[in-house]
Amino acid sequence: MALSYIRSLRSMNIPKELIQMGGCRTFAVGSKSKKGGKGGAAADASKASTIIKEVKASAVVGANILKDGANPKILQDSEYSGWLWHLLDKRPALSELRRKDIESLPYEDIKRFVKLDNQARIKENNSIRAKN
Known part of the structure; x- marks a missing residue:
């Protein structure tokens, strides 16, 4: 392909x-200049x-x-x-969200916390099962 x-x-x-x-x-191409040319390549x-x-x-x-x-x-x-202008804004990491009070977080941050926490628990459980 x-x-x-x-x-x-x-x-x-x-x-x-x-x-x-x-x-x-x-890759570099060999020089093929013609003597007496009119310079069409430059145009x-x-x-x-x-x-x-x-x-x-x-x-x-x-x-x-x-x-x-x-x-x-x-x-x-x-x-x-x-x-569109907020797509590249920095969002807080899981460790930063764990340090904050859950009750004071906005809805978007709570949703992100739950998602990241679930991912972390799944990874931890998978690593424990893989070792046994």
């Missing part, structure tokens, strides 16, 4: 800037970089999962739901 994926990538014409953004490792590179900048500024590249769909457009921050 990996070989067929690599073969399909070789046949595609991907700009260098896009590859560098994705963190893909590439193509500048066109590709402007296209990539336009695409990055207007759409989420790679977010399309449908065959016939298009990449979603980037909206203003005010047009997104409020919960």
